[in-house]
Amino acid sequence: MELNDIKNEYSGRVFLIGSGPSIQETPLEQLQDEHTFAANNIPDIFSETGWRPSFYACVDDGVDTRYCEKAIQLGIPCFFPKKNTRGTPLIELVSTTDNTFFFKSVDLRDRDSLDISTFQLNSDSITSHRDVWSNDITEVVYGYNTIMYHMMQISYYMGFDEIYLVGNDLYDVFDRYPPFPEAVDPAVFQGDADSTLQNGIKLLQDSDHPLKAFCNAVAYKTLKSNVFSKLYPQLSNYIEFVDQNNYFFEYYSDEEIITPEKNRRHILAHELAKSVSDEIGFDIYNATMGGHLEVYQRKDIRAIIENDK
Numbered sequence: 484m485e486l487n488d489i490k491n492e493y494s495g496r497v498f499l500i501g502s503g504p505s506i507q508e509t510p511l512e513q514l515q516d517e518h519t520f521a522a523n524n525i526p527d528i529f530s531e532t533g534w535r536p537s538f539y540a541c542v543d544d545g546v547d548t549r550y551c552e553k554a555i556q557l558g559i560p561c562f563f564p565k566k567n568t569r570g571t572p573l574i575e576l577v578s579t580t581d582n583t584f585f586f587k588s589v590d591l592r593d594r595d596s597l598d599i600s601t602f603q604l605n606s607d608s609i610t611s612h613r614d615v616w617s618n619d620i621t622e623v624v625y626g627y628n629t630i631m632y633h634m635m636q637i638s639y640y641m642g643f644d645e646i647y648l649v650g651n652d653l654y655d656v657f658d659r660y661p662p663f664p665e666a667v668d669p670a671v672f673q674g675d676a677d678s679t680l681q682n683g684i685k686l687l688q689d690s691d692h693p694l695k696a697f698c699n700a701v702a703y704k705t706l707k708s709n710v711f712s713k714l715y716p717q718l719s720n721y722i723e724f725v726d727q728n729n730y731f732f733e734y735y736s737d738e739e740i741i742t743p744e745k746n747r748r749h750i751l752a753h754e755l756a757k758s759v760s761d762e763i764g765f766d767i768y769n770a771t772m773g774g775h776l777e778v779y780q781r782k783d784i785r786a787i788i789e790n791d792k
Contacts, residue, residue, distance in 0.1 A: 484560075484581065484584070485621075486584050486586060486620055486621045486640075487621050489560065489640075489641050490640060490641070490642070491640075491641070491642040492641055492642055493518060493641045493642040493643055494642045494644070495518075495643065495644070495645060496517070496518070496643060496644075496645035496646070496647060497517075497518040497519070497520055497638050497641075497643040497646055497647070498514055498517055498518065498519045498647045498648075498649050498770070499519075499520045499631060499634050499635070499638065499646060499648050499649065499651075500519055500520065500521040500522070500525060500536060500649050500650050501522075501631065501648065501649065501650035501652070501771070502522075502523060502525070502650060503650040503651060503652025503653070503771065503774055504652060505649075505650055505652050505771055505772040505774055506528065506649065506650035507528075507531075508772050509649055509784060510784070510785065510788065511528075511532050512532055512533055512534050513788045514534060514649075514788070515533070515534050515535070517537075518537045518538070518643065519534075519536045519538070519649075520536060520537065520538040520539070520634050520637075521536035521538070521539055521540075521554075522539065522540045522630050522631075523541055523543065523546050523550065523630065524546065524547075524550050525539070525550070526550045526553040526554060527550075529553070535557055535559070536554075536557075536559060537559055537560075538559055538560050538561070538562070538637075539551075539554035539555075539557070539559055539560070539561045539562070540561070540562040540563070540630060540633060540634050540637065541554075541561075541563060541573060541577075541630070542564050542567070542570075542573070542588055542626060542630055542633055543570065543630070544567075544570040544571040544573060544576065545570070548573070548576050548577055551563065551573065551576075551577045552578060555577065555578055555580055555583060558582055560582055560584060561577075561582055561583050561584065562633075563577055563583065563584070563585055563586075564585065564586060564587070564588035564624075565585035565586060565587060566587040566588065567587075567588045568588065568589050568590045568593040569590050569593070569626070572585075572588075573585075586620050586621075586623070586624045586637075587622070587624065588623075588624050588625075588626050588633065589623050589624075589625055589626065590627065591615055591625050591626065591627045592627070594614075596608070596614070597609065597614060597615070599615075599627075601628065601748050602744065602747055602748055603751075604751055604754075604755065612758075612759045612762050612763055615627070615755060616636060616756075616759045616763075617636050617640070618639075618640070619640070620637055620640045624636050627751075627752045627755060628748040628749055628751060628752035629748075629749050629752045629753075631651065631752070631753070631756075632752045632755075632756060635756050635767070639765060643765075644764075644765040645765070645766050645768070646760075646765070646766065646767045646768070647767075647768050647769075647770040647782060647784070647787070648767070648768070648770060648776070648779065649771055649784060650771060651769065651771045651774060651776050652771055652773065652774030652775065652776070653749055653750070653774055653775040653776050654745050654746050654749075654775070661699040661702060661703065662695075662698055662699060662702050663692065663695035663696070663698055663699055665692060665695065666690050666691070666692040666693075666695035666696040666698075666699055667686055667689060667690040667692075667696040667699065668699055668703075668744065669686055669696075669700040669703045669704075670703050670743075670744035672686050672689075683700060686700065749776075750776070753776060753778040753779070757778050757779060768780050768781070769781050769782065770783070770787060771784075772784065
């Protein structure tokens with residue numbers, strides 16, 4: 484099958500399954516008769532549930548391809564980049580079978596015509612939803628900050644006009660960073676110099692509070708350092724850090740302090756998706772059990788399931 488074979492092949496609703504801890508509490512088995520679309524490390528939960536997704540996607544070459552292969556073995560449609568403006572195209576890393584679909588992935592941050600960065604989006608540079616959203620995934624699928632943005636475009640192309648997000652918790656963050664919020668935050672600072680040192684100097688020059696900006700930079704570098712990551716488990720026994728429960732599986736990622744900018748970039752992608760859905764006329768709801776994502780109207784997933792009985 485080719486991508487054009489699945490255009491408008493489906494209708495109604497689809498549940499996009501994220502990797503947040505709330506899916507441990509989500510009645511996944513009761514979604515077995517629904518269309519569900521999952522991604523990345525989702526096979527880690529297969530040992531705990533009989534539920535299996537209807538579709539699977541992975542766009543990050545940093546994800547262990549064993550997860551991709553497990554999804555391919557299910558025989559469900561699996562979506563991977565054949566070309567990618569960031570990272571290695573997964574067509575080079577995964578099996579090519581009858582149920583694998585490959586698409587061209589272009590990151591919106593790499594489009595010269597748009598004024599878009601990881602943490603900033605200039606709406607004036609967007610003349611049409613087609614600048615940031617693909618109506619034809621045989622040509623391109625746009626990426627922006629979260630794989631959910633890819634999955635929404637693929638879902639809409641397949642014919643789904645009701646998208647429910649599940650397990651999209653966002654992150655429990657260390658909210659005592661930055662220590663001086665009134666100064667420039669180096670985590671979101673977009674420097675265009677050729678070196679880290681030059682960007683650091685520019686950060687201080689652009690700040691109304693250069694000394695506080697410097698302190699923010701030191702704090703950010705400390706939190707993101709390998710040394711701090713190794714010391715964090717011991718430090719947390721003596722210093723009260725936020726209880727970060729960010730993934731459904733304990734070993735999903737290396738233990739790290741997650742600072743607020745990680746949520747900000749995800750929220751920006753969801754705000755962009757919400758603006759597109761409002762413009763072209765389909766619905767996105769957040770059916771996650773809890774979490775911090777408040778861009779979309781909330782729906783109770785248990786009520787959705789009960790109403791269909």
